[in-house]
Amino acid sequence: MYSKKYVLKAKREIAEDIFSLKLAPEEGEGIPYTPGQFMLLTLESGVKRAYSIASAPGKGELEFAIKNVGGEFTSNLPKLKEGDKIGVDGPLGPLAYDTCNEFVLIAGGVGITPMLSILRDRDGKEECANATLFYSARTKAGLAYFEELVEIDSRNSNLKSVFTLTREKPDGWKYETGHVDAAMLRKYLTDFSKKKYFVCGPMRMVDSFREILLKELGVPEENCTFEGWNV
Numbered sequence: 001m002y003s004k005k006y007v008l009k010a011k012r013e014i015a016e017d018i019f020s021l022k023l024a025p026e027e028g029e030g031i032p033y034t035p036g037q038f039m040l041l042t043l044e045s046g047v048k049r050a051y052s053i054a055s056a057p058g059k060g061e062l063e064f065a066i067k068n069v070g071g072e073f074t075s076n077l078p079k080l081k082e083g084d085k086i087g088v089d090g091p092l093g094p095l096a097y098d099t100c101n102e103f104v105l106i107a108g109g110v111g112i113t114p115m116l117s118i119l120r121d122r123d124g125k126e127e128c129a130n131a132t133l134f135y136s137a138r139t140k141a142g143l144a145y146f147e148e149l150v151e152i153d154s155r156n157s158n159l160k161s162v163f164t165l166t167r168e169k170p171d172g173w174k175y176e177t178g179h180v181d182a183a184m185l186r187k188y189l190t191d192f193s194k195k196k197y198f199v200c201g202p203m204r205m206v207d208s209f210r211e212i213l214l215k216e217l218g219v220p221e222e223n224c225t226f227e228g229w230n231v
Contacts, residue, residue, distance in 0.1 A: 001089060001090060001091070001092070002031040002032075002088075002089070002090065002091075003087070003088070003089045004025060004026075004028075004030070004031055004087075004088050004089075005025075005026040005027075005085055005086075005087055005088070006023035006024060006025055006026060006030075006062065006085070006086050006087075006088045007023065007024055007025075007026050007083060007084070007085060007086075008021060008022070008023055008080055008081070008082055008083065008084045008085075008086060009022045009023060009024045009061065009082060010022040010082065011077075011080055011081070011082070014065060014144050014145060015110075015137075015141060015142050015143060015144040015145075015146075016139070016141040016142045017067055017068045017069075018065055018066070018067045018068075018109075018110050018142075018144045019065070019066050019067075019068065019077050020054070020063060020064070020065050020144075021063065021064045021065075021066060021080070021086075022055075022061050022062070022063050023061060023062045023063075023064075023086060023088065024060065024061050024062075025060075026085065030060055030061070030062065031062075031088060031090055031091060032057065032091070033053060033057060033090065033091035034057060034091070035053075035056065035057065035099050035114070035117040035118040035120075035121045036052075036093065036114045036117060036118055036198070036225075037052075037053055037090065037091040037092060037093040037114075037117075038050050038051055038052040038053060038090065038091070038092050038093050038114070039051065039053060039062065039064075039088050039089065039090035039091060039092065040088070040089040040090055040092060041064070041073075041086055041087070041088060042086065042087035042088075042089070043073065043076055043086060043087075044084065044085055044086075045076070047072050047073050047076065048073070048087070049071075049072075049073040049074075050092060051064045051066055051113070052064070052065075052113040052114040052117070052200070052227075053091075053113070053114065053117050054113045054114075054116045054117055054120075054145075055117060055120065056117055056120035056121040056123075057121060062088065064113070065110055065112070065113040065116070065144050065145070066110070067109065067110040099118050099121040099122045099125075099128065100122065100125060100127065100128035100129055101129060101131075101196045102129040102130055102131065102194070102195050102196060103118065103129075103131040103132070103195070103196050103197075103198060104131070104132050104134070104185075104189065104195050104196070104197045104198070105118065105119075105131065105132070105133045105134070105135075105198050106134045106180060106197065106198070106199045106200070106201075106209060107133070107134070107135045107136070107199075107200050107201055108135075108136050108137070108200070108201025108202055108205045109136075109137050109138075109142060109144075109201060109202065110144060111199075111200035111201035111202075111205075111227070112135055112143075112144050112145060112149075112200075113144075113200075114198070114200055114227070115133060115135075115198065115200065116145055116148075116149070118198075119131075119133065119149070119152050119159070120152070122156070122158075122159070123152050123155075123156060124155070124156070126157075126158065128158050129158065130158045130159070130160070131158065131159050131160075132159075132160045132161075132162065132188060132189060133149070133153075133159065133160070133161045133162065134162045134164070134180045134184070134185070134188075135149065135161065135162070135163050135164070136163075136164045136165070136166060136179065136180050136201075137165060137166070138165065138166050138167040138168075139165060139167055139168050140165060140168070140170050140173070143163065143165075146163070149161055149163075160188065162175065162176060162180075162184070162188055163175040163176065164176035164177060164178060164179070164180060164184070165177050166178060166179050181212065182212050182216050182217060185212070185217065192213075192217045192218065192219050193218060193219055193220060193223070195219075195223065196223050196224075196225075197209075197213055197219060197223055197224045197225065198224075198225045198227075199213075199224070199225070199226050199227070199228075200226075200227040200228070201228060202228060202229065202230070203228035203229060203230045204228075205228065206226045206227065206228030207228070209226065210224075210226060
Protein backbone atom coordinates (compact mmCIF):
# COMPACT_ATOMS: atom_id res chain seq x y z
CA MET A 1 0.00 0.00 0.00
CA TYR A 2 1.21 3.51 -0.85
CA SER A 3 0.86 6.79 1.06
CA LYS A 4 1.11 10.07 -0.82
CA LYS A 5 0.06 13.72 -0.71
CA TYR A 6 -2.28 14.91 -3.48
CA VAL A 7 -3.49 18.38 -4.44
CA LEU A 8 -7.13 19.18 -5.21
CA LYS A 9 -7.23 20.32 -8.85
CA ALA A 10 -10.97 20.56 -9.42
CA LYS A 11 -14.25 20.19 -7.52
CA ARG A 12 -17.74 20.27 -8.99
CA GLU A 13 -21.22 19.08 -8.16
CA ILE A 14 -22.05 16.34 -10.67
CA ALA A 15 -25.45 15.31 -9.28
CA GLU A 16 -27.71 16.22 -6.39
CA ASP A 17 -25.38 16.47 -3.34
CA ILE A 18 -22.67 14.46 -5.14
CA PHE A 19 -19.29 16.11 -5.69
CA SER A 20 -16.47 15.10 -8.03
CA LEU A 21 -12.97 15.66 -6.64
CA LYS A 22 -10.01 15.51 -9.04
CA LEU A 23 -6.64 15.13 -7.37
CA ALA A 24 -3.10 15.22 -8.75
CA PRO A 25 0.08 14.04 -6.97
CA GLU A 26 1.85 16.87 -5.16
CA GLU A 27 5.03 15.51 -6.70
CA GLY A 28 6.17 12.41 -8.57
CA GLU A 29 4.01 9.61 -9.93
CA GLY A 30 0.52 8.77 -8.73
CA ILE A 31 -0.48 5.68 -6.78
CA PRO A 32 -1.13 2.68 -9.08
CA TYR A 33 -4.49 0.92 -8.81
CA THR A 34 -6.94 -1.26 -10.72
CA PRO A 35 -10.58 -0.42 -11.57
CA GLY A 36 -13.01 -1.08 -8.73
CA GLN A 37 -10.55 -0.32 -5.94
CA PHE A 38 -10.75 2.49 -3.37
CA MET A 39 -8.44 4.83 -1.44
CA LEU A 40 -8.33 6.25 2.07
CA LEU A 41 -8.53 10.06 1.90
CA THR A 42 -7.28 12.25 4.76
CA LEU A 43 -8.11 15.95 5.02
CA GLU A 44 -5.67 18.45 6.52
CA SER A 45 -7.84 18.40 9.66
CA GLY A 46 -7.02 14.71 10.10
CA VAL A 47 -10.50 13.44 9.21
CA LYS A 48 -10.25 10.36 6.98
CA ARG A 49 -12.64 8.13 5.05
CA ALA A 50 -12.38 5.47 2.32
CA TYR A 51 -13.88 6.23 -1.11
CA SER A 52 -14.08 4.33 -4.39
CA ILE A 53 -12.07 5.58 -7.36
CA ALA A 54 -13.98 6.93 -10.38
CA SER A 55 -11.01 7.50 -12.67
CA ALA A 56 -9.42 4.87 -14.90
CA PRO A 57 -5.81 3.75 -14.33
CA GLY A 58 -3.08 5.48 -16.29
CA LYS A 59 -4.72 8.92 -16.36
CA GLY A 60 -2.39 10.55 -13.80
CA GLU A 61 -5.12 12.22 -11.76
CA LEU A 62 -7.39 10.47 -9.27
CA GLU A 63 -11.11 11.19 -9.32
CA PHE A 64 -13.64 10.46 -6.60
CA ALA A 65 -17.41 10.97 -6.47
CA ILE A 66 -18.55 11.66 -2.91
CA LYS A 67 -22.09 12.22 -1.65
CA ASN A 68 -22.51 14.88 1.00
CA VAL A 69 -24.40 13.12 3.79
CA GLY A 70 -23.44 15.67 6.45
CA GLY A 71 -20.86 13.40 8.06
CA GLU A 72 -17.53 14.33 9.61
CA PHE A 73 -15.76 14.07 6.24
CA THR A 74 -18.46 15.04 3.76
CA SER A 75 -19.52 18.17 5.66
CA ASN A 76 -16.13 19.56 4.59
CA LEU A 77 -16.87 19.14 0.87
CA PRO A 78 -18.39 22.62 0.33
CA LYS A 79 -15.32 24.19 2.01
CA LEU A 80 -12.68 22.38 -0.05
CA LYS A 81 -10.95 24.56 -2.63
CA GLU A 82 -8.40 24.09 -5.38
CA GLY A 83 -4.90 23.76 -4.01
CA ASP A 84 -5.94 22.05 -0.76
CA LYS A 85 -3.76 19.08 0.22
CA ILE A 86 -5.35 15.66 0.72
CA GLY A 87 -3.53 12.57 1.95
CA VAL A 88 -4.14 9.42 -0.09
CA ASP A 89 -3.42 5.87 1.09
CA GLY A 90 -4.01 2.78 -0.99
CA PRO A 91 -5.06 1.15 -3.10
CA LEU A 92 -7.48 -0.84 -0.97
CA GLY A 93 -9.89 -3.60 -1.87
CA PRO A 94 -9.15 -7.32 -2.20
CA LEU A 95 -10.24 -7.70 -5.81
CA ALA A 96 -8.32 -6.75 -8.93
CA TYR A 97 -10.99 -6.62 -11.60
CA ASP A 98 -10.44 -7.88 -15.12
CA THR A 99 -12.42 -5.13 -16.79
CA CYS A 100 -12.95 -7.24 -19.92
CA ASN A 101 -15.01 -9.88 -18.08
CA GLU A 102 -18.69 -10.42 -18.89
CA PHE A 103 -19.84 -8.08 -16.14
CA VAL A 104 -23.24 -7.15 -14.80
CA LEU A 105 -22.81 -3.90 -12.90
CA ILE A 106 -25.66 -2.86 -10.58
CA ALA A 107 -25.36 0.59 -8.99
CA GLY A 108 -27.55 2.77 -6.84
CA GLY A 109 -26.85 6.51 -6.52
CA VAL A 110 -23.20 7.28 -5.81
CA GLY A 111 -22.53 3.52 -6.01
CA ILE A 112 -21.82 4.21 -9.68
CA THR A 113 -18.31 5.40 -8.73
CA PRO A 114 -16.34 2.11 -8.96
CA MET A 115 -18.47 1.07 -11.96
CA LEU A 116 -17.39 4.21 -13.79
CA SER A 117 -13.74 3.31 -13.25
CA ILE A 118 -14.41 -0.08 -14.85
CA LEU A 119 -16.40 1.42 -17.74
CA ARG A 120 -13.83 4.14 -18.41
CA ASP A 121 -11.14 1.45 -18.49
CA ARG A 122 -13.19 -0.67 -20.93
CA ASP A 123 -14.10 2.26 -23.16
CA GLY A 124 -12.96 1.62 -26.73
CA LYS A 125 -11.73 -1.93 -26.07
CA GLU A 126 -13.61 -3.94 -28.67
CA GLU A 127 -12.02 -7.17 -27.45
CA CYS A 128 -13.89 -6.97 -24.11
CA ALA A 129 -16.80 -9.32 -23.42
CA ASN A 130 -20.31 -7.90 -23.21
CA ALA A 131 -21.22 -5.95 -20.06
CA THR A 132 -24.54 -4.65 -18.77
CA LEU A 133 -24.95 -1.69 -16.44
CA PHE A 134 -28.07 -1.18 -14.31
CA TYR A 135 -28.02 2.26 -12.68
CA SER A 136 -30.84 3.58 -10.52
CA ALA A 137 -31.54 6.77 -8.60
CA ARG A 138 -34.63 8.39 -7.14
CA THR A 139 -34.57 11.24 -9.67
CA LYS A 140 -32.65 12.14 -12.81
CA ALA A 141 -30.83 14.82 -10.79
CA GLY A 142 -29.40 12.00 -8.65
CA LEU A 143 -27.75 10.16 -11.56
CA ALA A 144 -24.06 11.01 -11.35
CA TYR A 145 -22.11 11.11 -14.62
CA PHE A 146 -25.33 10.40 -16.56
CA GLU A 147 -24.29 12.20 -19.77
CA GLU A 148 -20.87 10.54 -19.81
CA LEU A 149 -22.38 7.11 -19.23
CA VAL A 150 -24.79 7.62 -22.13
CA GLU A 151 -21.83 8.58 -24.35
CA ILE A 152 -19.77 5.56 -23.29
CA ASP A 153 -22.76 3.32 -24.02
CA SER A 154 -23.30 4.88 -27.46
CA ARG A 155 -19.76 4.18 -28.68
CA ASN A 156 -19.29 0.67 -27.24
CA SER A 157 -21.27 -2.14 -28.84
CA ASN A 158 -20.20 -4.50 -26.03
CA LEU A 159 -21.99 -2.42 -23.38
CA LYS A 160 -25.70 -2.13 -22.62
CA SER A 161 -26.72 0.53 -20.09
CA VAL A 162 -30.09 0.43 -18.32
CA PHE A 163 -31.01 3.59 -16.41
CA THR A 164 -34.01 3.70 -14.11
CA LEU A 165 -35.67 6.26 -11.81
CA THR A 166 -37.65 5.21 -8.77
CA ARG A 167 -39.41 8.49 -7.86
CA GLU A 168 -40.16 10.30 -11.12
CA LYS A 169 -40.55 10.04 -14.88
CA PRO A 170 -39.34 13.33 -16.42
CA ASP A 171 -40.62 14.54 -19.76
CA GLY A 172 -38.70 12.82 -22.55
CA TRP A 173 -37.34 10.06 -20.28
CA LYS A 174 -36.80 7.05 -22.57
CA TYR A 175 -35.37 4.61 -20.05
CA GLU A 176 -36.85 2.49 -17.24
CA THR A 177 -38.72 3.48 -14.09
CA GLY A 178 -38.94 1.62 -10.81
CA HIS A 179 -36.42 -0.36 -8.82
CA VAL A 180 -34.02 -2.81 -10.41
CA ASP A 181 -35.43 -6.20 -9.47
CA ALA A 182 -35.44 -9.79 -10.72
CA ALA A 183 -38.01 -8.97 -13.42
CA MET A 184 -35.86 -6.16 -14.79
CA LEU A 185 -32.76 -8.38 -14.78
CA ARG A 186 -34.68 -11.09 -16.66
CA LYS A 187 -35.78 -8.50 -19.23
CA TYR A 188 -32.19 -7.73 -20.22
CA LEU A 189 -30.13 -10.80 -19.23
CA THR A 190 -29.88 -14.52 -19.91
CA ASP A 191 -27.50 -17.23 -18.64
CA PHE A 192 -27.32 -15.65 -15.18
CA SER A 193 -24.87 -18.15 -13.70
CA LYS A 194 -22.16 -17.49 -16.32
CA LYS A 195 -21.64 -13.79 -15.56
CA LYS A 196 -19.72 -11.81 -12.95
CA TYR A 197 -21.84 -9.43 -10.82
CA PHE A 198 -20.77 -6.29 -9.00
CA VAL A 199 -23.39 -4.57 -6.82
CA CYS A 200 -22.67 -1.24 -5.13
CA GLY A 201 -25.11 1.04 -3.31
CA PRO A 202 -26.93 1.56 0.00
CA MET A 203 -26.82 -1.51 2.23
CA ARG A 204 -30.56 -2.17 1.97
CA MET A 205 -30.20 -2.34 -1.82
CA VAL A 206 -27.16 -4.60 -1.60
CA ASP A 207 -28.91 -6.94 0.83
CA SER A 208 -31.89 -7.23 -1.52
CA PHE A 209 -29.58 -8.24 -4.37
CA ARG A 210 -27.98 -10.95 -2.26
CA GLU A 211 -31.45 -12.51 -2.17
CA ILE A 212 -32.23 -11.86 -5.84
CA LEU A 213 -28.94 -13.10 -7.28
CA LEU A 214 -28.01 -15.94 -4.95
CA LYS A 215 -31.45 -17.37 -4.12
CA GLU A 216 -33.92 -16.26 -6.79
CA LEU A 217 -31.66 -16.41 -9.86
CA GLY A 218 -29.21 -19.07 -8.66
CA VAL A 219 -26.00 -17.15 -9.31
CA PRO A 220 -22.95 -18.78 -7.66
CA GLU A 221 -21.75 -16.67 -4.72
CA GLU A 222 -18.19 -16.68 -6.05
CA ASN A 223 -19.45 -14.76 -9.11
CA CYS A 224 -20.73 -11.87 -6.99
CA THR A 225 -19.13 -8.87 -5.31
CA PHE A 226 -21.26 -6.77 -2.98
CA GLU A 227 -20.30 -3.35 -1.62
CA GLY A 228 -22.76 -1.41 0.53
CA TRP A 229 -22.91 1.32 3.13
CA ASN A 230 -25.32 2.66 5.73
CA VAL A 231 -26.11 6.39 5.91
